[in-house]
Amino acid sequence: MAFTFSPSIRNSISWPTMLVPDMPDINISLRNKGIYKGKRNINLRDLTKANVASPSLPLIAPPTPEERPGITHDCHHHHHVAWTSIPQERWEGELQVQGQIPLWLEGTYLRNGPGMWHIGDYNFRHLFDGYATLVRLGFRNGRLVAGHRQIESEAYRAAKKNKKICYREFSEVPKAANFLAYVGELASLFSGASLTDNANTGVVKLGDGRVVCLTETQKGSIVIDPETLETVGKFEYSDSLGGLIHSAHPIVTDEEFLTLLPDLVRAGYLVVRMEPGTNERRVIGRVNCRGGPAPGWVHSFPVTQHYVVVPEMPLRYCAQNLLKAEPTPLYKFEWHPESRAFMHVMCKTSGKIVASVEVPLFVTFHFINAYEEQDEDGRVTAIIADCCEHNSDTTILDRLRLQNLRSFNGEDVLPDARVGRFRIPLDGSPYGTLDAALEPNEHGRGMDMCSINPNYLGKKYRYAYACGAQRPCNFPNTLTKLDFELKKAKNWHEEGAVPSEPFFVARPGATEEDDGVVISIVSEKNGEGFALVLDGSTFEEIARAKFPYGLPYGLHGCWVPKE
Numbered sequence: 001m002a003f004t005f006s007p008s009i010r011n012s013i014s015w016p017t018m019l020v021p022d023m024p025d026i027n028i029s030l031r032n033k034g035i036y037k038g039k040r041n042i043n044l045r046d047l048t049k050a051n052v053a054s055p056s057l058p059l060i061a062p063p064t065p066e067e068r069p070g071i072t073h074d075c076h077h078h079h080h081v082a083w084t085s086i087p088q089e090r091w092e093g094e095l096q097v098q099g100q101i102p103l104w105l106e107g108t109y110l111r112n113g114p115g116m117w118h119i120g121d122y123n124f125r126h127l128f129d130g131y132a133t134l135v136r137l138g139f140r141n142g143r144l145v146a147g148h149r150q151i152e153s154e155a156y157r158a159a160k161k162n163k164k165i166c167y168r169e170f171s172e173v174p175k176a177a178n179f180l181a182y183v184g185e186l187a188s189l190f191s192g193a194s195l196t197d198n199a200n201t202g203v204v205k206l207g208d209g210r211v212v213c214l215t216e217t218q219k220g221s222i223v224i225d226p227e228t229l230e231t232v233g234k235f236e237y238s239d240s241l242g243g244l245i246h247s248a249h250p251i252v253t254d255e256e257f258l259t260l261l262p263d264l265v266r267a268g269y270l271v272v273r274m275e276p277g278t279n280e281r282r283v284i285g286r287v288n289c290r291g292g293p294a295p296g297w298v299h300s301f302p303v304t305q306h307y308v309v310v311p312e313m314p315l316r317y318c319a320q321n322l323l324k325a326e327p328t329p330l331y332k333f334e335w336h337p338e339s340r341a342f343m344h345v346m347c348k349t350s351g352k353i354v355a356s357v358e359v360p361l362f363v364t365f366h367f368i369n370a371y372e373e374q375d376e377d378g379r380v381t382a383i384i385a386d387c388c389e390h391n392s393d394t395t396i397l398d399r400l401r402l403q404n405l406r407s408f409n410g411e412d413v414l415p416d417a418r419v420g421r422f423r424i425p426l427d428g429s430p431y432g433t434l435d436a437a438l439e440p441n442e443h444g445r446g447m448d449m450c451s452i453n454p455n456y457l458g459k460k461y462r463y464a465y466a467c468g469a470q471r472p473c474n475f476p477n478t479l480t481k482l483d484f485e486l487k488k489a490k491n492w493h494e495e496g497a498v499p500s501e502p503f504f505v506a507r508p509g510a511t512e513e514d515d516g517v518v519i520s521i522v523s524e525k526n527g528e529g530f531a532l533v534l535d536g537s538t539f540e541e542i543a544r545a546k547f548p549y550g551l552p553y554g555l556h557g558c559w560v561p562k563e
């Protein structure tokens with residue numbers, strides 16, 4: 001029989017949904033006890049040994065009543081647990097599984113995201129400002145050991161030590177004590193020293209097995225141990241390409257790591273590649289921007305089998321905004337419709353640009369996938385690239401301010417989004433097209449946080465998984481399976497729940513694209529939270545497992561298969 005929580009812990013699961021006044025620094029560190037260090041294969045027996053007590057206890061105590069989501073500073077509000085800081089630095093324990101986890105699902109799902117949005121009594125402004133919280137779901141023999149841990153970035157450690165923000169986050173800047181200090185700030189901004197290394201966005205497993213957490217700043221690349229979630233250290237790029245920022249979503253396979261380095265001085269992008277086992281990025285080629293004085297924001301980009309697609313979005317980085325101490329409406333960016341929008345296609349091997357077309361204006365964080373369209377003779381005629389597209393409206397950035405997320409009053413305020421499908425012709429014509437890949441009402445006109453079967457990366461594909469909307473809502477609140485062939489979506493929804501990115505894991509040996517499971521972590525309206533496993537094909541629930549505490553929202557995940 002699988003582990004169960006002791007009665008007191010189980011009873012404590014129905015905590016009220018309230019906010020944390022201040023996160024106590026409870027760091028129950030096993031680091032020096034050598035229990036997990038260096039261990040790759042976690043074994044349930046070892047875990048219980050580590051716990052010393054009985055196997056029916058979690059490995060690290062769940063939050064005590066004081067540590068649980070409690071009263072916030074604006075104490076009349078009970079915020080959704082999705083937007084409430086994680087109540088303690090770390091936890092680990094076995095979860096009781098309802099339903100059946102397939103026995104083939106052996107490995108670790110990791111999810112990264114900004115889970116801590118305050119320091120002392122100062123509350124952060126934006127979802128993307130939070131200090132990184134890693135969550136882990138370890139699947140073995142149908143059982144599930146879960147945990148979370150804060151990433152020990154320099155920015156997080158400095159904030160804890162000094163009880164204030166010390167580095168520039170997405171929207172937050174350290175307060176300069178006086179003008180001279182601000183001048184110092186400016187200097188450190190140019191050198192990049194004041195930028196955050198808070199790796200709160202994604203997590204990837206490199207071909208050589210190293211697991212790296214990432215954000216938009218290059219210095220925010222941090223190696224972690226997927227078993228213990230311990231911060232191993234900085235991922236240092238050994239090349240001399242320089243630059244301060246990169247795409248938050250590199251394309252990572254067992255063979256390579258591809259990313260884009262925006263060039264803010266000479267508006268453009270370097271397309272770079274890194275081999276497994278190295279820390280050295282090599283330039284494949286360069287794209288010069290066609291519009292605007294600065295490159296468009298490249299949170300992500302797509303690839304096909306032979307090409308890298310470089311999007312040039314009219315939401316562009318803005319050097320002035322980077323220097324400003326006070327937030328601007330679009331943070332570090334600016335919307336330049338007059339600068340127009342472009343898609344560039346670069347050959348992965350030669351670095352040659354094979355197409356550069358103007359496309360309709362667009363706003364996206366996340367590309368879903370791309371592939372090469374072929375005619376009957378097998379000639380590549382166009383590139384098809386799909387993304388979660390916010391109807392070329394930047395309002396979504398503001399909607400992700402914590403105050404907005406926390407103040408849902410039943411009003412339908414989530415801006416419409418769709419699956420935007422670009423067609424980029426390769427016959428030299430100057431324009432590409434952008435249309436909805438399916439009727440957006442299929443998924444409630446909400447669309448973000450996507451995943452695909454990784455075996456279909458860069459290839460013609462039929463299915464994607466993402467978050468859609470069941471309205472009224474202020475944030476995507478459904479898990480949705482998109483079928484691009486039938487142009488249909490199937491939606492999973494529970495009232496008041498906020499599910500994170502549905503992450504697809506293929507069944508080893510599968511031949512069907514949707515043969516696998518979809519993993520998500522759900523934050524519930526009542527302050528609780530659970531891990532959810534859906535069947536990739538039927539999109540029906542096959543298992544869920546409650547956490548002993550509610551979880552904050554998280555962004556992106558990855559799968560580390562059992563060795």
Ligand SMILES: CC(=O)/C=C/C=C(C)/C=C/C1=C(C)CCCC1(C)C
Pocket residue numbers: 114127128168169170195196200201215216217245248322332
């Ligand atoms: C979490 C997420 O999706 C995005 C996070 C973005 C961050 C942390 C952006 C940081 C930046 C700076 C601190 C200054 C330079 C520009 C920019 C990359 C936006």
Ligand SMILES: CC(/C=C/C=O)=C\C=C\C=O
Pocket residue numbers: 201365396417446447448449475476555
């Ligand atoms: C959570 C999100 C957008 C939701 C809107 O519908 C975007 C996250 C971006 C960073 O990873």
Ligand SMILES: [Fe+2]
Pocket residue numbers: 201248249299365366555556
């Ligand atoms: Fe992202």
